[in-house]
Amino acid sequence: MRLHFIAIGGSAMHNLALALHEKGYQISGSDDIIYEPSRSRLKKKDLLPKEYGWYPEKINSDLDAVILGMHAREDNPEIRKAKELGLPIYSYPExxxxxxxxxxxxxxxxxxxxxxxxxxxxxxxxxxxxxxxxxxxxxxxxxxxxxxxxxxxxxxxxxxxxxxxxxxxxxxxxxxxxxxxxxxxxxxxxxxxxxxxxxxxxxxxxxxxxxxxxxxxxxxxxxxxxxxxxxxxxxxxxxxxxxxxxxxxxxxxxxxxxxxxxxxxxxxxxxxxxxxxxxxxxxxxxxxxxxxxxxxxxSSFKGASKRMEKIAETGETVVFKDFAHSPSKVMATTNAVKNQFPKRKLVACLELHTYSSLNSEFLKQYQKALDAADEAVVFFSPEAVENKKLDPITREQIFDSFGRKDLKVFTTPSDFQLFLKDKNYKDSILLLMSSGNYGGLDFDEIKNWIS
The missing domain is CATH 3.40.1190.10 (Mur-like, catalytic domain)
Known part of the structure; x- marks a missing residue:
């Protein structure tokens, strides 16, 4: 089969493309931007598009089907061309x-x-x-x-x-x-x-x-x-x-x-x-x-990537990275770490990154989510709120939503990174919860900060 991927660079999409390539299918694809590690993995199998962008001429009657990723917009020119030719268009799960x-x-x-x-x-x-x-x-x-x-x-x-x-x-x-x-x-x-x-x-x-x-x-x-x-x-x-x-x-x-x-x-x-x-x-x-x-x-299972993943450890400090971002998961993860390490100081940092978490009404769901932490920190980007076309969030709303007056709130990556870098981590656990990266935090650098 000959298959064309619209938005081939997505995390799920590029993995499906690689799997089908391995199965013997002929794969082509397009995207307007492709980040690592998708870029290198596609390039290794000669599946990386030669140039970014959408090209209707890639869609022709020789294709058996088109697979469409969520990153593409409904008015994508390649989708229009596929519809004009009457080609089967599948979503990833289909x-x-x-x-x-x-x-x-x-x-x-x-x-x-x-x-x-x-x-x-x-x-x-x-x-x-x-x-x-x-x-x-x-x-x-x-x-x-x-x-x-x-x-x-x-x-x-x-x-x-x-x-x-x-x-x-x-x-x-x-x-x-x-x-x-x-x-x-x-x-x-x-x-x-x-x-x-x-x-x-x-x-x-x-x-x-x-x-x-x-x-x-x-x-x-x-x-x-x-x-x-x-x-x-x-x-x-x-x-x-x-x-x-x-x-x-x-x-x-x-x-x-x-x-x-x-x-x-x-x-x-x-x-x-x-x-x-x-x-x-x-x-x-x-x-x-x-x-x-x-x-x-x-007994030998250590966890999935970004799911309570231990990313650094010294004799006195352990650093965990977790994908937690919903209120119930943030509370469960924070409680789990505190219960596992009751004698250590828990510094829990949450990035509000998803559409839901940056919604001023939904924020109220986070009440008491970080209460188990000895020190609680929230990071969010006002630019991300604006890009998602949501109402602005104030620091006061964050304090009210989480219900902790001692909460630390950061809105710039540099201030947050400086806070992490200058901390004393003696007998501590650092828990970083996010589906993002705190505006560009280098997680490998944290190993130097805790040593």
């Missing part, structure tokens, strides 16, 4: 479904934890040399790409994102996969630019449950009341398997997981991560991995 129609589809969904759970499942399967196709939202240790597609593998494991599929397909991605086996980890309102009310957001998960094939399996976190209610209300003829937080203890800053063979030390920590582990265990068991083999493999 094409993944086309590639997996004859496989057992395992879809991991939820507002938070889906990348970690997908990563855990893939780690366990790889440990036991069970080959599967997959798509995951973070780069994993031991995996070359975030997407892998074959003709022969029986299973495909998909991270099920609830965001929109493409500029011309407004359905959430996870509505398109039609899972045989599904998992829901938790629901916390997000993407308010697309789902302006919690009820609208909740409805997307109701549709997802109904999309599970008849006779399929739903593994769900019974400690999340929103999910529990949706599962109870569903009339879909599926098997339902609840999970919750497994037993654990914390000793000398190490988490010990209770297993049938006794307490087992694990590298991850925090209630949410332990719930993720319990969900991943169910999924692996449904894929043919028994409980004992799961525990053997998961």
């Amino acid at each position: 094409f993944l479904y086309e590639q997996s129609k004859n496989k057992t589809r395992v879809v991991i969904g939820g507002s938070h934890g889906k990348t970690t759970i997908t990563s855990m499942v893939l780690h366990v399967l790889k440990y036991h040399q069970k080959d599967v196709d997959y798509m995951v939202g973070a780069q994993l240790e031991g995996f070359d790409t975030m997407v892998h597609l074959t003709k022969e593998n029986d299973f495909i494991v998909l991270e099920g994102d609830e965001y929109l599929s493409s500029p011309i397909d407004r359905r959430p991605k996870f509505h398109l996969y039609k899972p045989n086996i599904a998992l829901l980890s938790g629901i916390a309102w997000d993407h308010i630019n697309v789902f302006p009310s919690f009820e609208e957001y909740l409805e997307q998960f109701r549709i997802f449950i109904d999309s599970i094939v008849k006779g399929g399996i739903l593994v769900y976190n019974e400690e999340d009341k929103n999910i529990e209610k949706l599962v109870e209300e569903s009339t879909n003829t599926i098997r339902k398997h609840p999970y919750g937080t497994p037993g654990f203890t914390i000793e000398d800053e190490k988490t010990l997981l209770e297993t049938p063979e006794g307490d087992m030390p694990i590298a991850i920590f925090g209630k949410h991560n332990l719930q993720n582990l319990a969900g991943a265990k169910w999924i692996c068991q449904h894929m043919g991995i028994d409980e004992e083999d799961f525990y053997e493999a998961i």
Whole structure:
């Protein structure tokens, strides 16, 4: 097949392009800008566009299909040309479904934890040399790409994102996969630019449950009341398997997981991560991995990129980077770190970076989110607020929203970096939570600041 990617440089899109290239497809693509690491990875396989921009002449009747990424606009000239020629236009998730129609589809969904759970499942399967196709939202240790597609593998494991599929397909991605086996980890309102009310957001998960094939399996976190209610209300003829937080203890800053063979030390920590582990265990068991083999493999799991990722450590200081940005995840992550390291000072830094987090109304959801931290810091860029065409945010709104009078608020990258550089990190944990980079923070440089 000959396929053309519109917006090939995206994190997900370039990984799909690489996977299909590896499968033997002829791939071309366009984009108006491509950042690292997408640029180097595409260049290595000779898939990098020779010049940036949109070129309708790249679209011709020799193509079998066009794959459209979210970064492109609806009025993109290449989309117009593809429509004129009557070419099939697929969104990213649509094409993944086309590639997996004859496989057992395992879809991991939820507002938070889906990348970690997908990563855990893939780690366990790889440990036991069970080959599967997959798509995951973070780069994993031991995996070359975030997407892998074959003709022969029986299973495909998909991270099920609830965001929109493409500029011309407004359905959430996870509505398109039609899972045989599904998992829901938790629901916390997000993407308010697309789902302006919690009820609208909740409805997307109701549709997802109904999309599970008849006779399929739903593994769900019974400690999340929103999910529990949706599962109870569903009339879909599926098997339902609840999970919750497994037993654990914390000793000398190490988490010990209770297993049938006794307490087992694990590298991850925090209630949410332990719930993720319990969900991943169910999924692996449904894929043919028994409980004992799961525990053997998961003991070496260190986490997914940017998910409670340890990026620096000295004898007195540990630095974690986490993707947390929604209020519930920020609170859970901050609490988890404080519980794991109760004797150390916790400096928790949050960047308000997403559309939701920079919305003046949504900000109120962050009340008490950073209360577990000994020192709480919030960074946001007024330029980012302006670029997203949102109402300006004042420092007073930040203080009121988080409910901490001792909160430190920074609005320029230089001031924030100076604060980090001049701190005394003796007996401390530095927690950096963001889906961005604090306006250009060099995370490698932090190693020098804490030494």
